[in-house]
Amino acid sequence: MNFKKYLIALAASVVLVSCSSDDNRDTPDISQAFDNGTFVLNEGNSNVSSASVTFIGDDGTVQQDIYNTVNPGKPGLGSYLQSMFFTDDLAFIISGSANKVTVVNRHTFEFVANVDTNFSSPRYGVVANGKAYITNYADFNIGTDDFLTVINLSDYSTSKIPLNNWSEKITEENGKLYIFNGFYGNGTSVTVFNPTNNTVENTIALGDSPDSFDEEDGILYVLGDTKLIKINIAANSVTSAIDLPENLHGSAHLIVEDNKIYFTNGTSVYSMALNATTAPAAPLFSYTSTSPYGGMYGFNVEDDKIYIAEGGDFASDSEVYTYSLTGTLLNTYEAGVGPNGFYFN
Amino acid sequence: MTLKKLFLPLLLLLCQTLLAQQDSIVQLKEVIITDTQLQNFSGTQSVQAINDSVINTNAASLTSLLNYNTVIYFKENGLGMVSSPSFRGTTAQQTAVIWNGININSQLNGQTDFNTITTRDFDAVTVRAGGGSVIYGSSAIGGSIHLDNKVSFGQKFSNEFRVNYGSFNTQGYHYKTNIGTDRFSASVSITRNSSDNDYDYANGGTNINGQYYNTSVNAVAAYKLNAKNRLTFYSYLFDGERHFSLIFPSEVKTKYRDANTRNLLEWAGNYGKFTSKLKAAFLQEEYKYYPNIENPGFTYGRVESVIAKYDLLFKAGEKFKINTVFDFMQNKGFGSDIINKTRHIGGASILASHNLTDRFMYEAGLRKEATSNYESPLLYSAGVKFKAATFYTVKLNTSKNFRIPTFNDLYWQDGGNTELTPETSWQAELGNAFTFGNLTFSFTGYYIKLTDMLRWVPTGGIWRPMNTDKVTTSGIEVIAAYKKAFGTHVFEINGTYGYTSSKDENTDKQLIYVPYHKGTAGLSYGFKKFSAYAQVLYNGEVFTRTDNDSRYNINSYTTANAGVAYNFGKINTYTLGGQVLNLADTDYVSVDSRPLPGRNYTMYLTIKF
Numbered sequence: 032m033n034f035k036k037y038l039i040a041l042a043a044s045v046v047l048v049s050c051s052s053d054d055n056r057d058t059p060d061i062s063q064a065f066d067n068g069t070f071v072l073n074e075g076n077s078n079v080s081s082a083s084v085t086f087i088g089d090d091g092t093v094q095q096d097i098y099n100t101v102n103p104g105k106p107g108l109g110s111y112l113q114s115m116f117f118t119d120d121l122a123f124i125i126s127g128s129a130n131k132v133t134v135v136n137r138h139t140f141e142f143v144a145n146v147d148t149n150f151s152s153p154r155y156g157v158v159a160n161g162k163a164y165i166t167n168y169a170d171f172n173i174g175t176d177d178f179l180t181v182i183n184l185s186d187y188s189t190s191k192i193p194l195n196n197w198s199e200k201i202t203e204e205n206g207k208l209y210i211f212n213g214f215y216g217n218g219t220s221v222t223v224f225n226p227t228n229n230t231v232e233n234t235i236a237l238g239d240s241p242d243s244f245d246e247e248d249g250i251l252y253v254l255g256d257t258k259l260i261k262i263n264i265a266a267n268s269v270t271s272a273i274d275l276p277e278n279l280h281g282s283a284h285l286i287v288e289d290n291k292i293y294f295t296n297g298t299s300v301y302s303m304a305l306n307a308t309t310a311p312a313a314p315l316f317s318y319t320s321t322s323p324y325g326g327m328y329g330f331n332v333e334d335d336k337i338y339i340a341e342g343g344d345f346a347s348d349s350e351v352y353t354y355s356l357t358g359t360l361l362n363t364y365e366a367g368v369g370p371n372g373f374y375f376n
Numbered sequence: 377m378t379l380k381k382l383f384l385p386l387l388l389l390l391c392q393t394l395l396a397q398q399d400s401i402v403q404l405k406e407v408i409i410t411d412t413q414l415q416n417f418s419g420t421q422s423v424q425a426i427n428d429s430v431i432n433t434n435a436a437s438l439t440s441l442l443n444y445n446t447v448i449y450f451k452e453n454g455l456g457m458v459s460s461p462s463f464r465g466t467t468a469q470q471t472a473v474i475w476n477g478i479n480i481n482s483q484l485n486g487q488t489d490f491n492t493i494t495t496r497d498f499d500a501v502t503v504r505a506g507g508g509s510v511i512y513g514s515s516a517i518g519g520s521i522h523l524d525n526k527v528s529f530g531q532k533f534s535n536e537f538r539v540n541y542g543s544f545n546t547q548g549y550h551y552k553t554n555i556g557t558d559r560f561s562a563s564v565s566i567t568r569n570s571s572d573n574d575y576d577y578a579n580g581g582t583n584i585n586g587q588y589y590n591t592s593v594n595a596v597a598a599y600k601l602n603a604k605n606r607l608t609f610y611s612y613l614f615d616g617e618r619h620f621s622l623i624f625p626s627e628v629k630t631k632y633r634d635a636n637t638r639n640l641l642e643w644a645g646n647y648g649k650f651t652s653k654l655k656a657a658f659l660q661e662e663y664k665y666y667p668n669i670e671n672p673g674f675t676y677g678r679v680e681s682v683i684a685k686y687d688l689l690f691k692a693g694e695k696f697k698i699n700t701v702f703d704f705m706q707n708k709g710f711g712s713d714i715i716n717k718t719r720h721i722g723g724a725s726i727l728a729s730h731n732l733t734d735r736f737m738y739e740a741g742l743r744k745e746a747t748s749n750y751e752s753p754l755l756y757s758a759g760v761k762f763k764a765a766t767f768y769t770v771k772l773n774t775s776k777n778f779r780i781p782t783f784n785d786l787y788w789q790d791g792g793n794t795e796l797t798p799e800t801s802w803q804a805e806l807g808n809a810f811t812f813g814n815l816t817f818s819f820t821g822y823y824i825k826l827t828d829m830l831r832w833v834p835t836g837g838i839w840r841p842m843n844t845d846k847v848t849t850s851g852i853e854v855i856a857a858y859k860k861a862f863g864t865h866v867f868e869i870n871g872t873y874g875y876t877s878s879k880d881e882n883t884d885k886q887l888i889y890v891p892y893h894k895g896t897a898g899l900s901y902g903f904k905k906f907s908a909y910a911q912v913l914y915n916g917e918v919f920t921r922t923d924n925d926s927r928y929n930i931n932s933y934t935t936a937n938a939g940v941a942y943n944f945g946k947i948n949t950y951t952l953g954g955q956v957l958n959l960a961d962t963d964y965v966s967v968d969s970r971p972l973p974g975r976n977y978t979m980y981l982t983i984k985f
Contacts, residue, residue: 078920078968079623080928107969109624129624147626170667344833346888347923368921 065097066138069338070374071329072124073367075110076345082110083367084124084140087351093364095348097140098124098133105142108133115374116156116163118184122374123163125153132156132165132182137376149180149189159203159226161185166198166210174198174217179210179224192229196222204246204264207232213241216256223267233267243294245287247305254285254294259310275310284330293337298326300337300358316358325349331373336361340370408527408598410608410642410653411477412689413511414502416697417727417739420759420773422505422807422820424855429900431495432982433909433939435957436548436569438493438501442521444896444911444937446503447853447874450490451889451918454621454970456573456588459491463518464505464822465849465878465890467829469779470517470799472508476524476610476640478657481515483679483707484714486782488521492616492634496538496550497565497594499526505853506822507775507803510725510741510757511701514780517801517824525563527598527608532556535985542955542978546571559600567592573621575973578963583621583971585629585669590616604647610640619669623969633664633674649691657683677711679783699727707783715787721747721780735763749786753778753800771807776800781841785830791840799843801826817856824849846881866902871895885924889967891916891932905943910959912936920968933964939978949984 068088075082083096094100098108109129116123122137131147156165163182170176174197181190197218200211208226212218212234219240223233239255246252250270251262257280259273275282282296293302299314318339320326325342329351332338336353343349351370353361409415414423426445434441439459443450448471452459460468469486472479473493481488495501501523508516533555540548552565570589576582592615598608619631640657662678685703707719722745729739738760745752759773781796805822829845854873859866873895878887886892893916900909917932919925941953954977961975 078928080920080968107624126624128627130626130628131624147624150626151628170673344922347921348925 064101064138065140065376068376069333070115070122070376071340071351071364071366071370072112072115072372072374073349074112074345074369074371076368077110077128079107079110079129081346081368082108082112082126084108084112084115085351085364085366085370086140087364091362095365095367098135098142101140102135102142106133106145112371113153114155114372116158117374118158121184123156123158123165125156125165127152127154132163134187144187146182146187146189149191151178153180154198155200157201157203157208158184159206159208162226164201164203164208164226166194166201168198168214174212174214194222194224194231196220196234198222200241200244202244202246202251204251209244209251209264211241211244211253213255216240219255221251221253221262235262235267235269237269239272242283243285245285245292247287247290252285252287252292252305254282256280259285259292271308273308273310279310284327286330286332288332289335293330293332295327295330300330300339300354302356315356316354318352318354318360321350325369328369329371329373331375332356333373333375338373340366340373342369342371345369406528408606408608409476409500409524410527410610410640410644410655411474411522411524412651413477413699413727414474414504414522414524416689416699417511417729417741418504419729419737420739420761420771420807421508421805422771422818422853422855424503424505426501426503428499430898431498431501433900433941433953433955434495435978436494436496436550436567437491438495438521438523439490441495441501442490442503444913445870445872445898446896447505447855447872447894448503448519449874449876449889449891449894449915451966452491452970452972453967454573454583454586455575455973456491456571456586456618457621457970458489460487461490461518462876462890464824464851464853464874465847465876465887466518466824466826469782469830470515470801470826472512472515472520474512474520474522475612475638477655478638478640478659478683479513479515480636480638480659482661482782483681483709484661484663484677484711484783486515486779486785489634491618492590492614492636493523494567494569494590494592494614495523496552496567497592497612498523500524505820506773506805507757507777507801509755509777510743510775511727513723513743513745514778514798517777517779517799517803517826525594525596525610527561527563527596528556529558529561529598529600530556531558536982537985538980538982540978540980542957543976544572544575544973546573546978548980560598562595562597564595565593575976577971578961578974579971583973584625585619585631586621588616588618590614590618590634592616604645606644608642608644610638610642612636612638621970628667629669631666631669633666635662635664636660651689651691653685653687653689655683655685655687657681657685659683675712677709677714677783679710680708682706695731697727697729699725701725701727709783709787711783713789714783715789715792717783717787719747719749719783721745721752737761749794750781750797752780752798767811769809771809772805773807774802774804776802779830781830785841788841791832793840793842796830796841797828797843799826799829814860815856815858818854820853820855822849822851822853847878847887848881849876849878851876851878864904868898868900870898880922883922885922886919888919888922891918893932906940907942908938908940910936910938915966928968930965930968933962933966934960935962935964936960945984949982951980951982953980953982954978955980 071085073083086094109126111127113125113127124133130150134144152168154166165180177198179192197212197214208224210222212220221235239258244253253260263270285294299317302315303311328342329340340351449462463471473488505519536552538550550567554563573586593613595611614636643654645652659681664674664676666674687701689699705721725743727741731737740758743755757775761771763769778798778800780798803824807820810817826847828843832839856871858869878890895914898911936959939955944950
């Protein structure tokens with residue numbers, strides 16, 4: 032995962048900051064208010080005030096709607112918050128309906144910039160070479176109009192690069208952008224894009240529509256509709272694929288953590304060894320969704336904890352859960368409307 | 377305003393020439409409204425008629441008229457944008473809009489957008505609270521709104537022209553003519569409304585992409601074949617385009633077009649104790665949604681409906697009436713997002729009312745529909761009315777009503793669910809009506825138990841409608857009116873208040889966008905040719921979250937309008953009026969993040985000749 036790299040940098044800064052804060056414990060230093068914990072992105076609904084970011088501190092404290100709390104009077108986040116991505120110091124929050132990205136300081140969540148040009152249903156983003164690259168669907172029914180928005184992080188100016196293919200999740204590896212061309216069954220490849228000359232260098236055919244991915248030791252693990260595919264990044268080619276049994280078709284949320292692959296199907300969590308050659312027969316654990324319709328809306332694994340977001344009814348605040356790696360419920364936290372992702376800070 | 381400067385003298389010239397034609401004799405005889413059930417079978421429920429002068433002083437949209445004069449709550453996505461009512465705590469699909477006796481709620485989404493109805497096209501607007509499915513079919517749960525045209529015979533020729541101009545380049549033009557002989561009667565009304573609708577928000581910012589225009593024509597023609605038989609034709613055309621305003625300037629600009637036609641032909645025969653009416657109606661509704669106004673592409677939906685109805689009324693004197701109605705409806709749905717389907721619904725109703733004594737009456741009705749799409753419940757209504765004292769009448773009514781699944785609910789791609797059943801309600805109300813001289817006052821308590829409420833919920837990747845919810849609603853409504861004349865000074869005071877508790881049974885939480893409190897008050901004053909009015913609206917705070925988290929509530933608000941008018945005419949009417957809307961410049965929203973305009977102004981001129 033991309034922001035793992037930043038975590039290393041962050042770990043260093045946490046040490047530094049925590050030293051300085053020892054001197055004035057009575058007045059918590061805002062400069063590190065959100066450094067130790069997890070952001071929960073709450074998608075929201077058509078009411079813009081329903082979209083928010085919840086912060087769960089490592090000490091278990093929960094703060095709701097941190098953006099509006101820290102930034103009264105600043106431009107709103109928009110709604111249908113799709114995803115977040117990060118640099119060492121910045122967090123980018125993408126709103127699909129407002130066609131904009133709100134940039135905040137990732138440590139304090141203070142407003143930095145409102146970027147609202149050259150977007151059309153933005154989805155996911157990544158930073159490379161001092162620029163942010165964000166995928167856009169434009170018309171949801173057409174793949175050929177999908178494009179990248181490039182934000183120059185020195186002045187937040189933007190430009191557009193057409194991609195001519197379904198463009199969804201995106202990551203950066205070895206200076207190249209990997210754009211996953213899957214959109215609800217459409218698109219069955221990964222585009223390798225060179226951001227230095229803005230050209231598509233390669234298109235890796237998957238034979239399956241990618242849902243999610245993670246990177247570990249030079250390998251991209253890609254979860255498709257019916258297969259689990261490994262891509263060798265150095266060679267930009269598929270090295271192997273595991274056919275998933277029918278009951279695991281349509282699985283989601285692939286995460287690689289501590290030499291294990293985790294993914295979900297319905298409200299079940301599955302795990303398998305990185306080098307396994309067959310799909311797991313039984314789930315690691317299942318949980319009972321309190322909502323009949325919004326189970327497993329978000330998922331992640333970090334530091335021996337499994338994070339699960341309940342979509343709820345998408346019209347009121349919902350919950351997120353942490354589980355141990357063996358499936359024991361550790362904690363339940365209140366979140367906002369339609370929590371859909373966890374980002375570790 | 378240059379347009380107006382040019383326009384006014386032109387109008388005045390025009391009228392001078394028309395003055396010569398002032399030879400018409402206005403003789404109002406029998407006034408015919410085709411929706412006779414509203415008169416005959418609504419005795420045990422609360423019925424509020426909104427008179428001409430109130431219709432004329434309010435803004436042209438049905439939203440504005442009802443918002444300021446009834447207990448019905450509206451949420452409006454900004455001025456002129458999509459407007460949904462909540463009547464007695466119900467959803468927009470649970471309020472029926474009845475045009476000359478025909479239910480015109482959309483077959484696609486089940487509701488009427490109250491900003492697509494221009495009130496000036498109608499002679500009477502009536503609010504009938506409570507259950508009415510026995511008469512009006514689907515959606516008459518919270519109540520029904522009746523838009524009626526009156527037909528009267530006799531020599532007449534009258535014309536009315538109205539022009540209004542106001543803030544945000546809001547323009548309205550309305551022309552209406554009535555022509556009549558002893559055997560023939562016709563009236564035609566044409567209305568055009570438009571606005572740039574680019575009002576400023578109190579916190580900075582402007583309403584971007586909110587412009588709209590619409591044109592409507594409403595025509596009625598009646599011909600007496602002989603002493604017993606009459607043919608009447610009603611026609612209503614509406615064509616409008618609205619851009620949908622943005623919350624963030626970076627949002628994609630969208631727009632929406634509505635094109636609706638409604639035609640109704642009626643053959644009425646009076647044969648002694650029997651009145652027979654054969655009706656044929658053809659309705660077409662169409663929307664086009666442009667998801668990006670820069671592109672020509674759009675999605676659309678269209679339903680063509682054919683309705684045949686036979687209505688036989690038997691009157692044994694004035695005391696006993698029995699009415700049978702057989703109807704058949706075919707709806708053909710087309711669209712870019714629905715499976716093209718044809719639906720047939722057959723129905724039969726029987727209604728009876730009996731004035732047992734001068735003080736006691738009762739009424740009852742039964743209706744059953746049959747269709748292949750879903751199981752239709754037996755609908756009923758029963759009520760009694762007792763005049764306990766000269767000043768006091770008590771009414772009790774109970775009914776079972778329903779709201780049928782719409783084409784979108786059943787056939788939307790992806791997500792439509794053909795396994796749906798209608799929402800059904802059981803409801804009861806107790807009304808108390810008081811009359812003390814010039815003061816009329818009613819106090820009504822009601823209870824609605826709704827099951828199988830449809831809600832679109834996410835199921836995996838897609839949203840689908842499900843019969844998920846049960847809702848219990850109870851509330852009270854107060855309606856008061858007082859009129860008093862001191863010499864040539866005439867005062868009228870009107871007020872309404874509604875308390876609404878509408879709870880999801882599973883969670884025991886109040887439904888979102890249903891205020892506990894809503895109130896309206898109006899005061900009008902007339903002195904010879906001068907008139908003035910003021911009106912106030914109070915909307916209590918509403919929840920926007922199903923868990924009733926008060927942090928996200930929309931605040932209560934109070935807004936007021938006031939206006940004056942003067943009639944300069946000697947023979948004809950030349951009324952010049954001015955209005956101030958949102959007098960106190962209140963900063964408010966009725967829907968989250970959708971500000972409504974601050975103080976703004978309208979001027980109008982009405983000429984009758």
